Amino acid sequence: MKGLIWFIDDDEHIRRVVQQSLSLADYEVATYESAAAVLKAYQPDWPGIIITDINMPGISGIELLKQILQQDATQPVILLTGHGDISTAVKAMQAGAYDFIEKPFDSDLILDVVRRALEKRQLTIENQRLKVEVATQSAPGPRILGNNAAIGNLRRLIHQIMNTPTDILIEGETGTGKELIARYLHEHSNRAKHHFVAINCGAIPEHLIESELFGHTAGAFTSAEQKRIGKLEYANGGTLFLDEIESMPLSLQIKLLRVLEERQVQPLGSNRLINLDIRVVAATKEDLLAKSEQGAFRNDLYYRLNVLTIKIPPLRDRLDDVPLLFQHFASVAAARYGREFSPITTEQQQALLQHDWPGNVRELRNWAERYVLIGSDWRIELPGNQAIEDIQSRQTLPEKVERFEQALIEEALKQHQGSIKETMVSLGLPRKTLYDKMKKYGLTRQDYQ
Numbered sequence: 001m002k003g004l005i006w007f008i009d010d011d012e013h014i015r016r017v018v019q020q021s022l023s024l025a026d027y028e029v030a031t032y033e034s035a036a037a038v039l040k041a042y043q044p045d046w047p048g049i050i051i052t053d054i055n056m057p058g059i060s061g062i063e064l065l066k067q068i069l070q071q072d073a074t075q076p077v078i079l080l081t082g083h084g085d086i087s088t089a090v091k092a093m094q095a096g097a098y099d100f101i102e103k104p105f106d107s108d109l110i111l112d113v114v115r116r117a118l119e120k121r122q123l124t125i126e127n128q129r130l131k132v133e134v135a136t137q138s139a140p141g142p143r144i145l146g147n148n149a150a151i152g153n154l155r156r157l158i159h160q161i162m163n164t165p166t167d168i169l170i171e172g173e174t175g176t177g178k179e180l181i182a183r184y185l186h187e188h189s190n191r192a193k194h195h196f197v198a199i200n201c202g203a204i205p206e207h208l209i210e211s212e213l214f215g216h217t218a219g220a221f222t223s224a225e226q227k228r229i230g231k232l233e234y235a236n237g238g239t240l241f242l243d244e245i246e247s248m249p250l251s252l253q254i255k256l257l258r259v260l261e262e263r264q265v266q267p268l269g270s271n272r273l274i275n276l277d278i279r280v281v282a283a284t285k286e287d288l289l290a291k292s293e294q295g296a297f298r299n300d301l302y303y304r305l306n307v308l309t310i311k312i313p314p315l316r317d318r319l320d321d322v323p324l325l326f327q328h329f330a331s332v333a334a335a336r337y338g339r340e341f342s343p344i345t346t347e348q349q350q351a352l353l354q355h356d357w358p359g360n361v362r363e364l365r366n367w368a369e370r371y372v373l374i375g376s377d378w379r380i381e382l383p384g385n386q387a388i389e390d391i392q393s394r395q396t397l398p399e400k401v402e403r404f405e406q407a408l409i410e411e412a413l414k415q416h417q418g419s420i421k422e423t424m425v426s427l428g429l430p431r432k433t434l435y436d437k438m439k440k441y442g443l444t445r446q447d448y449q
Contacts, residue, residue, distance in 0.1 A: 004048035005114060008032045008064070009080065010056045018051070021107040027114065035059035044072035047125045049098070049117045051078045051110075054088060062092055069096045074124045076117040080105075119432065126444075142184045145328055147442025148318035154181075154310065161308055162189040167260060169245075169305045170283040172312030175362030178283035179243060181310060185281060186239040194238030197231045202247035210252055216268035232265045235278050245282040245305070246291060253298040260304050280305070315357040315364060320442055322352050323410055325361065329368035341372045343414045349407045406441045409434075410448075418445035 005027050007018050015031040022029045032038050035052065036059055050068065054061035065077045076098035081089040089100040098120070099113050144155050161168070162185050170178045179198060186196045204212055215230025231240060242248070248256065259265050260280060264273045282305050289306075291297040315322065326344070334341050344352075357363055409427065416422035424434050438444070 004118065005029045006032060006038055006048065006050045008035055008038055008050070008052040008056070008061070010034065010053065014053075018110065021110065022114065025111055035061070035064040038064065039067055042068060042071065044075070045125070045128075046075075047121060049076045049078065049114065049121055051080065051101075051114070053080045054092075055082070062088065062095075065092055065095065065097055074121075076121050078113055078117060119435075122435075142180045142187065144181070144184055145325060146318060146321040147324065147444075148313075148321045150313040150318055151321065154312065157310065158185060159188075161185075164308070165279055166307050167280040167282070167305055168308045168310060169288070170281060170310045170312065171288075172283070172285065173314050173360055174285050175360035176312040176314060177361050178285075178312060179241065181312060182239070182241045182281045182283065186241075189239075191238045191279060195235050196239050196241065197235040198241040198243065199231050200243045202244035206249050209249070210255070211268060213252070213256070214265055214267055217270045228267075230265065230267060232259060232276060232278065233267070233274055236274075237277050238279075240278050240280050242280065242282045244284065246284045246286045246288060246297060250298060253301045257298065257301045257304055260301075315360045319353050320406070322357075322364065323349055323407075325364055326352060326368050326371075329365045330372050333369040333372040337372060339372050339375075341375070343411070344371070346407050346411050349410065350403065353403050353407070405437070406443075409437060409441065409443065413443065413445065413448040416448075418448035420445055 005022055007015060007022075007029060008031075009015050009018070010033050012033070015033070019029045019031050035056060038050065038052075039059070050064075052061040052064055059067075061079055065079070068075050068077055073096065077096075079089050079092055079097050079100040081100050081102050089097070089102075093100060098117050101110055101113060144151065144158070146152075158181070168185070170181055172178050172181075182198070183196060186192060199209075199212060201209065211228065211230070213231050215228050215233055218226045259276070263276045263278075265276055266273050288297055288302045292299040292302040315325075330341055333339070352364075352367075359366075409423070412423045412426050416426065420431065420434065423429075424431055427434065429437070
């Protein structure tokens with residue numbers, strides 16, 4: 001699959017001339033003397049374009065066109081024609097060819113056609129990718145939003161491990177969405193038809209947490225008037241989510257370790273062992289390794305939970321996702337409260353991008369809800385009366401310029417509801433430049449339509 005342009009012609013001299021012209025324009029070109037080699041190498045998701053002569057020994061350019069379009073009807077194929085082949089080329093255009101170029105041709109003409117064909121192909125591939133992503137993100141249940149590279153890596157990791165039976169440890173600061181990740185893991189895995197059971201180890205009194213986890217029989221202790229099924233048993237076949245695992249009492253940690261090792265649970269007051277088929281997902285906002293070295297968390301339990309670890313980046317490390325997340329949370333709040341809201345201004349967006357977000361995504365969601373409820377009176381208030389100028393002073397000039405440029409492009413896309421043409425005109429940018437900058441900042445027109 002070498003090169004983004006494949007050029008096929010049985011004339012070696014023409015192949016050399018075209019390859020030189022396209023290479024001088026910084027295009028990556030692969031040349032072939034027959035169509036058979038191209039058909040053998042072609043794959044429908046290839047992001048390049050094909051230029052082929054019509055009259056060739058063996059498989060003709062027309063036949064190549066037909067076979068390629070059978071595999072991918074969106075593939076741009078450009079035909080080279082002699083003077084006598086114009087009528088044939090017109091029929092090929094009707095059959096789906098992208099364009100045709102009459103021999104002899106000058107380099108400017110072929111460069112113009114190539115540029116347009118590549119732009120079309122890249123847009124097609126991007127739209128196909130977005131359709132797959134939208135289908136995944138539009139499925140019922142929690143979604144992991146963001147275009148930042150760290151979030152993309154996080155999504156890929158989750159999809160790699162979601163059906164493994166191994167227990168998982170999620171690490172992340174307060175408000176980063178640890179329970180959302182756990183629910184996403186469960187609801188997109190082969191355990192989705194069974195229960196997702198969440199328990200906050202820091203919110204349940206120490207004398208009750210053992211009963212909550214393991215269950216008990218009637219009369220197991222003074223207040224146990226009737227049988228109770230524990231969370232471990234209730235989660236059988238599904239997922240048990242243990243939030244704030246660092247808060248679990250040390251006395252209970254050894255019992256949890258035994259359950260994880262043996263995959264059996266014994267309710268309080270019972271001699272009966274219940275076999276378990278569960279995946280335990282634990283979450284922590286602290287450094288469990290450091291706590292285990294200090295004796296505040298069992299070392300053996302830490303290593304039992306730490307087979308697979310998911311680390312959620314704090315929001316301050318993916319500020320480029322803040323506008324998208326804010327828009328999402330504002331849309332959800334507007335639907336919940338029956339309100340409408342206007343897009344935030346460039347100045348408001350700049351303030352969002354300058355904030356450190358100590359409360360992470362949870363804090364951003366709260367700000368978005370206040371914006372929907374308060375409307376035009378809403379303004380950014382940084383905690384501790386910290387001036388925006390103080391935060392801005394920490395950034396370099398290129399960082400400030402990039403933030404401002406991104407804000408302007410996003411505002412134009414919002415104003416024109418994702419229309420690339422109108423956004424180009426309003427910003428005074430060529431189409432390719434706009435697409436390059438949108439790709440740089442992780443922006444897609446679909447987010448603003």
